[in-house]
Amino acid sequence: MAMADRWLRWRLVHGGESASKRPIRFDGAPASSTDPATWTGLSTAEQSTAGDGLGFALGGGFACIDLDHCYDARGYLADWAKMLLAPVAGRTWIEISPSGQGLHIWGRCQERKGIKVRGLMDAEAYSQGRYMTYTGHAWRDSPVKLADLTFIFDVIERLAVYDCPS
Incomplete structure (x- = not known):
């Protein structure tokens, strides 16, 4: 395979x-x-x-970051989502999630423990042992290529320390 x-x-x-x-x-x-x-x-x-x-x-070098409910009441991207997208927007495949209210950032990352942050933001990052739904609905002009997501995983992991329980 x-x-x-x-x-x-x-x-x-x-x-x-x-x-x-x-x-x-x-x-x-x-x-x-x-x-x-x-x-x-x-x-x-x-x-x-x-x-x-x-x-x-996911696994084998393939990773995905799931941003749920990342739009504000006006339909604009939330500031926390903009911050996570900034390093990779235009460099990796980003798609609209099945709900239409979130984004999936696809890329490459070594296998590591999954991260879930709720409260401060609504984000999950996985690179092994999970699967992610795939829509194929491009967010903006996302290229069909995969960038290294290690930096964003590191940022989310650090922010998880400050997460507030929901």
């Missing part, structure tokens, strides 16, 4: 008052973000009608 054969599908699952995006295989069977046997190539995943969309298993 080639390095980029890390594609899968996802299905929106409602449980109580929340919903989650569960990874599934192209044939609709359960998938895992850590089991390469459940992943496939992009063309197979794109041709599948299973579930609600495409996903990508």
Whole structure:
């Protein structure tokens, strides 16, 4: 399996008052973000009608930073999101998330522990053991290439120390 054969599908699952995006295989069977046997190539995943969309298993140098609810009440990008985007905007693939209220910053990073910050900002950064939904809806004029995200991971990790509980 080639390095980029890390594609899968996802299905929106409602449980109580929340919903989650569960990874599934192209044939609709359960998938895992850590089991390469459940992943496939992009063309197979794109041709599948299973579930609600495409996903990508992170790791092997591939990373993603998820900025949730990063727009203010006027629809402008929040200052914390501008700060995280500034070092890589125009240098890496950034897409609009499935909700339309967030952004995914795709890039490269060595595998490291995932980071989640809530309160100060609404950001998560992963480079292993997780999958990320993929929309293909470019944010602004994002290039189809992947930049090194190590610096942004470091910034988010430092800010997580100051995070306020929600």
